[in-house]
Amino acid sequence: MDIIKKSVGTEVITVDIQATKDLLTLGHRYLDVRTEEEFKKGHLENALNIPYMFSTPGGRVKNPKFLEQVMAILGKEDNLVVGCQSGVRSVYATTDLLDAEFKHVLNMGGGYIAWVGNGFAVKKSDDVKI
16 A cells, blocks of 8 residues: 555656756756667767666666665755656656655656757767776
8 A cells, every 4th residue: 555655655757858857957967878879879968877778689678786886976955857758668767766765856758869859959979988
């Protein structure tokens, strides 16, 4: 019963691409939860990449150390915007972060596809690390 209450109590707030851009200029951190391969093809400037899922021969599987990796770099009081490729994985990642008591976490609607579609700047790199 507690699990159900916890899930129902978690409200993910989704912001659009323009709001994300504005928040990033105000100092919010951008957490990109796409795979490393997706991230290397292009990402937002100063994005942190911690994959929420990994690609395997059998399909995508959840990163079992996702929260641990996030907590090693970011604090629960940090202002975060979470994004992925299209806006689906980031909802799940945002929910997990809120359930882990991160206080200021927003989901970027539309993901990287929408960011690029709006003509906003991206960075490409072959050697980006967390």
